[in-house]
Amino acid sequence: MTSTVEVILAALYLRGAPRPADPPRRGWPEIVAALRRESPDLGQAAEALRRMGATQPAMLLETKGLLAWAERAVEENAVLTVLSDGYPRRWLEAFGDIAPPALWQSGTLPESRWIGAVGSREATPEALAYMEGLGAKAAELGLCIVSGGALGCDSAAEKATLEKGAPVLRLLPHGLLLRPDEDAIQVSLAAPNEPFSRPLAMERNALIYGAAELTVVGQAQMRKGGTWHGATDALRRRLGRIVVRPDDSPAMRGLIALGAGRLTSPEDLGFALAATPTQKALFAYESRRRRAYRGA
Structure with missing residues (x-):
């Protein structure tokens, strides 16, 4: 009913x-x-x-x-x-009363634990192999991948997860009718025929981090691109735990300096989830100042 x-x-x-x-x-x-x-x-x-x-x-x-x-x-x-039933409960924890109360969906979300998979479109072979390993390991552990559905890192993790028979949640920054897909579960804030926009992409990025128990960044560019800005925004807002593939690039070193952790191998995913969060936030001092200013 x-x-x-x-x-x-x-x-x-x-x-x-x-x-x-x-x-x-x-x-x-x-x-x-x-x-x-x-x-x-x-x-x-x-x-x-x-x-x-x-x-x-x-x-x-x-x-x-x-x-x-x-x-x-x-x-x-x-x-x-x-x-x-399938609405990501972590959205309520992360966003409170600004969590989206209604979105468009294609498919039915399972009640699940989600692992975020994000990264550059023009990814290196090493990054793609790493993200494929992440998707396969997540499926092996009974977890589901949530991503933005972009080419490169996102698609590599999605493909490996689907091949293992596990669900994928794809959060799109445009209407669902612009990208019909029968494999992944697709969700969007946008109206069915609404085109891509930067504000939609920014909110979509936040929803990925907010839904995921742990988000893995496969590759990023220092201080530019959606992956970098999405990850730094999520770290600032403390939307969830973030780990990176430690490839010694300036972007990955930068994200680690801002508070992200390292996931040396996708095989370590289970250990990373079980570990007590120790992620420090560079923005913690800023947050304390804001609380003090408000008298909290």
């Missing part, structure tokens, strides 16, 4: 929905709590939101045809919501 709350989350927060405006994302936890408390029918949901003071979301739900559109999307299994 279709969940009323999931339909409402799809109606309010999916990009590409036929609504005239977007409500603030931060309000979704209160909306979910109110709807669970009152358990209204779809037709009564707008009034329930008004009673809790959520006037704009209530008005949006009254947009002609919006709820019927959202109900179809949920019934077609095209929507991943915060209430879905």
Whole structure:
């Protein structure tokens, strides 16, 4: 049976929905709590939101045809919501009330432990072999790979994981209809036909690190490119544990200096997951200063 709350989350927060405006994302936890408390029918949901003071979301739900559109999307299994069984729980830990409450999906996410696989598109043969080994080892350990689906390091890890029969979650920085795929599970914040954009890519990168128990960087370029900027942003925001393939390049040495760990071989993945996190953050001093400024 279709969940009323999931339909409402799809109606309010999916990009590409036929609504005239977007409500603030931060309000979704209160909306979910109110709807669970009152358990209204779809037709009564707008009034329930008004009673809790959520006037704009209530008005949006009254947009002609919006709820019927959202109900179809949920019934077609095209929507991943915060209430879905496979929704990465680490997103809630990493992002709190700005975690995405509804995204587009192709396929069904399993409840799983995820390993992030990121790296340069124009990767060296050594980096590609390393990432293939990572994907195979993750599958052997019963883990799943989450990546951005780019050529190079991402694709190498994905291919090895799929060949072992394990799921791959691909987070895309554009609409799902622009890259149909039957092998990987694909998820995107973007509307189905929405083109690539830099803001989508940046948020996609954060979601990879936020979903993963451990993210492995196969190759990067010093101070440029999506891999470098995604990894440094994740280190600054402490989105999860990050390790690198220690190839002695300036970029890898730089990420280690910023707080990333080393994963000498993909065969060490199990040990890395079991180890107590000791990752230091160069940004810890900055964070302490911010807390002191706020009086925390």
